[in-house]
Amino acid sequence: MTVPLVDLGGMHIVLVGGGGDIGTAMARQFVELGAQLRVFDRDAAALDRLRETLGAPAQIEVRVVDVTDETSMRAAFAAAGDRIDGLVNAAGIENPPMPIEDFDLAMFRKVMDVNVTGLFLGLKYGVPRMAGAGGSIVNLGSTGGIKGAALVSAYVASKHAVIGLTRSAAVECGPRGIRVNAVCPGPIEGRMIDAIYGSSPGQPSEQARARMAQMPSRRFGRADEVAGLTAFLLSPASGFINGALYPIDGGISAI
Structure with missing residues (x-):
């Protein structure tokens, strides 16, 4: 049987964190590949720009969501309906570069809350809506989750946690037909x-x-390159890939 390399036709996909550069590139590619798309982001203006950029296609619905707030995430996934074929957890923030000893605790907690708690809530409320028919989840990691880096301790710690959640969810959800992988961009x-x-x-x-x-x-790298890899991992062409980490970093993780 020949499987088209990347075909998202008819898939219902939720994109959490779709207002940034990578999220916009993902939304564009997913729609072009035939997906029905729901986009969550905390920034209403960014969601408006996304719809304008893509020409307000009928396949996209947007919703303002605070990924760190369980009530907000629960309501958003409930509104997404009972069918989710693909989920992308892409919400994330960086930290201002600074030494660990100078790092503000409130900023550390904020980075962890968005990058880790937000992803956890995406899994918590996304998985039950995929468990009946299976599906694919892609978490946005980073090369910072594979190796260390100076002056960005909160970001690196959060992305290592993303890798841990990805691997744990892959083992837990695999028997239910749900694949969970991570895309790990470099710069x-x-x-x-x-x-x-x-x-x-x-x-x-x-x-x-x-x-x-x-x-x-x-x-x-370019945002569309990250989007292309993510689309492949959502598609049936990657059906036997589970628990994998995909660096997309121009080779820096090989050094």
């Missing part, structure tokens, strides 16, 4: 990488250029 062009390296759109800083020079690819 990806967009707002987050500009904030980390002090760049501006289209104008990489000296620090960003130095980082690119250290990478085997000699460039940062």
Whole structure:
């Protein structure tokens, strides 16, 4: 039997954290590949921009959701109906670069709350709506979840937790026909990488250029490349992949 490489036609997908650069790229590709899409994000303006960017297609519904609030997440998934074929947990924030000894505890807790608690709640309320017919879950990790990095302790700790949740959920949910994998981007062009390296759109800083020079690819990645990998992991073509981590980082995790 030949399976199309990437086909999301007829799939009902929930994208948690769809207002950023990567989320927008995912939404565009999922719709182009035929999915019915619900997008959750805490930023109402970002959701409006997403619909405008994509031309307000009928396949997309958006909802303002606080991923750190259980009541908000429970209500959002309840409104998504009983059928979810694919779930992407992509909500996340970074921390301002600083040494551990100078790190503010409130900021540490905020990063962990969004990046870890938010993902946990996505699993908690998404899995029951997939258990009947199976499906695919993709968690947005990071190369920061595979190796350490200086000055971003909260972010790295949170992404290591994402990997742990992914592996645990894969083992727990696999017998119910639910696959759980993680996509682990390295530096990806967009707002987050500009904030980390002090760049501006289209104008990489000296620090960003130095980082690119250290990478085997000699460039940062693009959001559409992350979206393409995520679409593959949601699709039937990846049906025997479960509990896997996919670096998409231009080779930096190989160093």
